[in-house]
Amino acid sequence: MTTLQLKDLPEVPLEAESISPDRFIGKTADEIAALPVNVGNRKACLGEFFAVSGDGGPEIVLEGDLARVKLIGAGMTQGQIHVRGNAGMHLGAGMRGGRIMVDGAVGDWAGAEMQGGHIHIRGNAGHCLGAGYRGSPKGMNRGVIIVDGDAGNEAGTAMRRGLIVIGGNSGDFTGAFMIAGTVVVFGELGERTGAALKRGTVVAFKPPRLLPSYRYACTYAPPFMGLLLRHLAGLGVAVPEAYLHGRYRRYSGDMTALGKGEILVWEAA
Numbered sequence: 001m002t003t004l005q006l007k008d009l010p011e012v013p014l015e016a017e018s019i020s021p022d023r024f025i026g027k028t029a030d031e032i033a034a035l036p037v038n039v040g041n042r043k044a045c046l047g048e049f050f051a052v053s054g055d056g057g058p059e060i061v062l063e064g065d066l067a068r069v070k071l072i073g074a075g076m077t078q079g080q081i082h083v084r085g086n087a088g089m090h091l092g093a094g095m096r097g098g099r100i101m102v103d104g105a106v107g108d109w110a111g112a113e114m115q116g117g118h119i120h121i122r123g124n125a126g127h128c129l130g131a132g133y134r135g136s137p138k139g140m141n142r143g144v145i146i147v148d149g150d151a152g153n154e155a156g157t158a159m160r161r162g163l164i165v166i167g168g169n170s171g172d173f174t175g176a177f178m179i180a181g182t183v184v185v186f187g188e189l190g191e192r193t194g195a196a197l198k199r200g201t202v203v204a205f206k207p208p209r210l211l212p213s214y215r216y217a218c219t220y221a222p223p224f225m226g227l228l229l230r231h232l233a234g235l236g237v238a239v240p241e242a243y244l245h246g247r248y249r250r251y252s253g254d255m256t257a258l259g260k261g262e263i264l265v266w267e268a269a
Contacts, residue, residue, distance in 0.1 A: 002032060002054035004046075006064025006085075012040040013088060014049060017071040019060065021079025021098060027056040062087075067107065073100045076117070089126070092119045095143070108152065109133075114162070116142045120236065127152035127171065130164050138179060140164070146237060153190065156183045159200065165237055175202040178261060184232070186243075197254045197261035205243060205266045214253035214263060221247045222264070245269040 002024050018035040033047025046052065058079035066072065067086040074090055077097040089107035092100045095117045105123035111130040125147045131154050132139030139158040146165045153171035156164050159181040166183070172190035175183045178200040189208040203225070226244060233239045248264040 001059040004050040020076040124149035125151040129155040132158035196257045198258040213255045214251040217250040
């Protein structure tokens with residue numbers, strides 16, 4: 001295990017894409033401290049901002065308020081990162097494997113365009129969770145993102161595959177332009193949920209304000225929801241007992257797009 005203790009943080013954000021098990025494995029603490037980071041328009045070394053200890057194994061522990069440290073775990077394919085505090089923008093962006101746990105909140109674009117792996121955020125998440133970058137044809141393509149708190153706007157935008165679970169509220173345009181995948185929101189949903197959704201599923205446990213381009217289809221008890229919720233409980237998601245029962249109102253849409261997606265709205269038994 002390698003431990004990074006924050007010792008000094010600049011006024012401008014620190015881009016630390018080198019904080020990844022792929023870059024740490026097989027290196028000594030001194031070699032890890034020499035890995036490059038970007039601070040504004042200058043290059044620096046990781047050891048300038050972190051006290052490094054450990055053996056360069058597949059597990060990384062970060063200690064301190066890293067709210068201005070960007071790109072932690074970006075592109076990682078293996079191992080585990082545990083952030084004991086907050087984390088900055090682009091956490092786990094483009095990751096393909098491994099696991100990231102954050103005890104605090106994270107900035108925008110967490111899990112953006114990720115292709116695999118698991119992210120669990122104990123606090124709140126910023127905008128564009130698991131989304132595609134501007135101009136990109138697709139966002140999150142595989143993997144799991146769990147947020148215990150709230151998420152900002154555009155969660156799951158252009159999502160292609162995978163699962164996003166938001167324990168609190170989600171902002172506007174949740175699931176917009178989704179191609180496939182599943183977004184589960186236990187709290188309130190913002191405006192324009194599922195706008196231009198082609199395929200995929202948005203599950204809402206509080207009635208959302210639906211766009212007029214969605215059509216009511218039926219009310220039923222989909223067998224997969226019980227399995228999904230029990231699976232989420234096994235992953236540490238707080239699933240109220242009442243949600244394991246009841247039915248769902250199914251709305252098909254978005255009819256302005258392909259129209260093969262759905263929004264499922266829970267009803268108490």
